[in-house]
Structures are given as C-alpha cells and as structure tokens.
Amino acid sequence: MSHGPRSGLAAVSSALLAMSRHLEVRDVLKTIVASARELLDAQYAALGVPDDHGGFAQFMVDGVSDAQWKAIGPLPRRHGILAAMLDDAAPQRLADVRRDPRFEGWPSAHPDLVDFLGLPIRDGDEVLGALFLANKNCPKPDGACGFTEDDEELLGILAQHAAIALTNARLYERSRELTIAEERSRLAHELHDAVSQKLFSLRLTAQAAARLVDRDPARAKGELQQVAELAAEAADELRAAVVELRPAALDEDGLVATLRTQVQVLDRAHSARVTFTGHGVRALPAAQEEALLRVAQEALHNALRHSGGTHVDVTLERRGNGAVLRVCDDGGGFDPHTVRRAGRHLGLVSMRDRASGVGGRLTVESAPGKGTTIEMEVPGG
Numbered sequence: 298m299s300h301g302p303r304s305g306l307a308a309v310s311s312a313l314l315a316m317s318r319h320l321e322v323r324d325v326l327k328t329i330v331a332s333a334r335e336l337l338d339a340q341y342a343a344l345g346v347p348d349d350h351g352g353f354a355q356f357m358v359d360g361v362s363d364a365q366w367k368a369i370g371p372l373p374r375r376h377g378i379l380a381a382m383l384d385d386a387a388p389q390r391l392a393d394v395r396r397d398p399r400f401e402g403w404p405s406a407h408p409d410l411v412d413f414l415g416l417p418i419r420d421g422d423e424v425l426g427a428l429f430l431a432n433k434n435c436p437k438p439d440g441a442c443g444f445t446e447d448d449e450e451l452l453g454i455l456a457q458h459a460a461i462a463l464t465n466a467r468l469y470e471r472s473r474e475l476t477i478a479e480e481r482s483r484l485a486h487e488l489h490d491a492v493s494q495k496l497f498s499l500r501l502t503a504q505a506a507a508r509l510v511d512r513d514p515a516r517a518k519g520e521l522q523q524v525a526e527l528a529a530e531a532a533d534e535l536r537a538a539v540v541e542l543r544p545a546a547l548d549e550d551g552l553v554a555t556l557r558t559q560v561q562v563l564d565r566a567h568s569a570r571v572t573f574t575g576h577g578v579r580a581l582p583a584a585q586e587e588a589l590l591r592v593a594q595e596a597l598h599n600a601l602r603h604s605g606g607t608h609v610d611v612t613l614e615r616r617g618n619g620a621v622l623r624v625c626d627d628g629g630g631f632d633p634h635t636v637r638r639a640g641r642h643l644g645l646v647s648m649r650d651r652a653s654g655v656g657g658r659l660t661v662e663s664a665p666g667k668g669t670t671i672e673m674e675v676p677g678g
Contacts, residue, residue: 325466340432368406377401389415392442414444499527552586576614588651596624596671604628618677625670630663
C-alpha cells in the first residue's frame with residue numbers, strides 16, 4: 298500500500314502512538330483527525346462526536362484555518378451522508394460527494410469537497426463518532442475516487458484504535474471528575490468544621506464587646522481586637538482550603554488561557570491596569586501548571602491589595618522545556634532583606650514552597666519606591 302509521504306508501518310505506528318499519548322478527550326480527538334489526514338494524504342479531515350439532539354457535541358477539523366472555520370459558522374447538523382454514517386454505522390467512499398443523492402449542501406464559506414471517505418468510530422454497538430476525509434492528494438482519472446479500498450482498510454484500523462483511545466480518555470475524565478467531586482465534598486466538611494467554629498467564636502466575642510461598650514470601654518476594646526484576630530484566622534483557613542482545589546478552567550482551557558481570563562477579570566475589577574502576555578508556552582505537567590497559577594494569583598493579590606501601584610504586568614514565556622512566570626508592579630515596593638515578617642504577610646513563604654515543590658525556584662526583586670517583580674521558573678516535564 299502506498300499512501301503518500303507518510304506511508305508504511307512506521308506512519309501507522311506513529312499515528313497510533315500519538316493517539317495513545319493523550320488523556321484529555323479534546324486532545325485525543327485533535328490527534329485522531331490530524332493523524333488520519335496525514336496518514337491518508339488528504340486535503341481535509343474532520344471528526345464528529347454526536348450529541349443526543351441531532352447535532353454534534355464536538356466537531357474537529359484539520360486542513361481548515363481558524364479564519365475559515367469561523368466563517369463556516371455553527372457546527373453541522375447530522376443530516377445527509379453524515380447521518381447515514383452515524384445511523385447505519387457503515388463506511389462511505391464516494392468519487393464526488395456532491396453527486397450523492399443524500400448530499401444537502403454546505404455553507405458558502407465551506408471548502409469545496411469532491412472525493413470522500415468516511416468511517417464510523419465504534420465501541421461495540423455504540424457509535425462514538427465518525428471520521429471524514431476529503432480531496433485525496435493524488436491523480437483522479439475519469440472522475441474516479443482518489444480513496445482506495447486499501448485507504449478504507451487503513452482508516453478502519455485507525456478508527457478501531459481511535460475508539461480505544463477515545464474510550465480511555467473518557468474514562469480518565471470521568472474518574473477525574475469523581476475525584477474532584479470527592480475532594481470538594483471533603484473540603485466542604487473541613488470548611489464547615491474549621492471556619493464555622495471560628496465564625497461562631499467571632500459572633501460570641503462581638504456580642505460580648507457590644508455589651509461592654511458603655512460600661513467598660515477598655516474591655517470592649519480588647520474584645521474587638523479579638524474579633525479582628527478571629528476574622529483574620531477564619532479568612533486564612535478559608536483561603537488555605539480553597540487554594541487546594543485545582544481550578545476546572547485549568548483542565549479545560551490550559552494555563553495560558555486561564556491566566557489571560559483571570560487577568561482580564563482583575564483588570565475590570567480594579568483601578569490599576571492589569572495586563573498579560575504569553576510567549577510560546579507549551580503544555581506542562583499538571584502540578585507545575587497549578588503551581589504557576591497559584592503563585593500568579595498570590596502575586597496578583599499582593600500587587601493589587603498592597604503595592605499601591607497603577608500597573609501590574611503578568612508574563613508567561615517558554616524557557617527551554619519549561620516556563621518562566623513574572624508578575625511586575627510599579628507600586629511602593631519593599632526591602633527584601635528585611636522581609637521576614639512581611640514575607641509571611643505577603644505569602645512569599647507559600648509561593649517559595651509551591652515553586653520548590655515542583656522543582657522550580659522563586660525570586661523576588663523589590664526596593665522601596667521601585668515596585669516589585671516576582672519571578673518563578675519551572676522545568677519541563
């Protein structure tokens with residue numbers, strides 16, 4: 298069999314390994330559709346995962362630019378040949394998809410498809426999705442289909458392994474969701490036990506202070522000081538529990554998109570200008586991404602609450618196989634050499650612990666009146 302520049306056993310092996318390397322469903326889908334297009338040397342490829350409402354829950358394309366895909370419009374409905382493949386779970390190989398009686402057209406911005414090969418992705422009797430290829434890069438004499446029986450057989454092998462990879466990814470995501478749910482339940486109990494006790498004590502102390510205001514102002518002042526301390530302890534315990542949750546956005550969108558979104562929210566919520574720039578950062582191990590996000594959140598909190606600056610800039614850039622995070626403000630700054638007490642107040646100890654916990658390092662550059670730069674570097678996985 299000859300299938301263009303990526304033919305042979307090595308190409309098939311490469312495609313299968315690429316599919317098995319990912320655990321996120323979206324990454325698996327993207328890898329499947331890209332591998333299919335490259336392996337069979339087609340101009341276009343797509344993979345659709347059906348929903349329960351006559352459409353597609355997910356639809357990945359390869360060979361179409363982002364601008365083209367945006368111009369095409371909403372995800373396609375399940376009709377015509379797409380519906381036939383999913384409903385009948387049978388392969389479709391056509392010399393010209395436009396001449397098939399089931400063809401129902403496509404949006405004006407849609408690329409022009411001619412020869413077509415489609416196969417369902419099945420797990421037993423369940424149809425998980427369907428692979429579509431169009432416009433094979435080869436001569437097509439007399440209007441014949443560029444896709445051969447060998448191509449169909451090869452795509453069938455790929456679809457079988459795609460079903461395994463997709464099933465494993467779904468099981469992984471469900472397992473992770475259960476783990477997150479269990480962790481949230483555990484934290485809810487901890488919050489109730491720890492923070493609610495503090496709040497109960499705070500309420501009693503505040504009531505005692507109110508009774509003492511008129512007849513013993515000095516004792517009332519002491520009780521109010523205790524109220525402030527209890528409130529601070531409750532806030533610290535709440536914050537410590539909450540930060541242990543891995544944000545869902547980090548799993549769904551990745552570190553760069555999550556940071557960008559959070560910076561945009563903070564920029565709208567504060568008078569200081571908050572900006573973000575990302576430079577070519579690859580996906581990192583989950584623990585490292587979470588550590589970078591937590592340090593960024595802590596540093597942003599400090600800059601916006603304590604620095605008095607007018608501009609906070611967050612940058613994330615690639616360094617070797619790892620990444621470097623910088624959070625810079627133009628605020629009042631401080632003397633890092635006399636920061637023992639301030640270091641705990643500003644969360645520098647916890648930030649350093651997070652950095653060292655993932656094999657990274659944290660540095661602090663600051664001086665009175667010179668602003669502050671927090672930098673964290675982590676190695677690649």
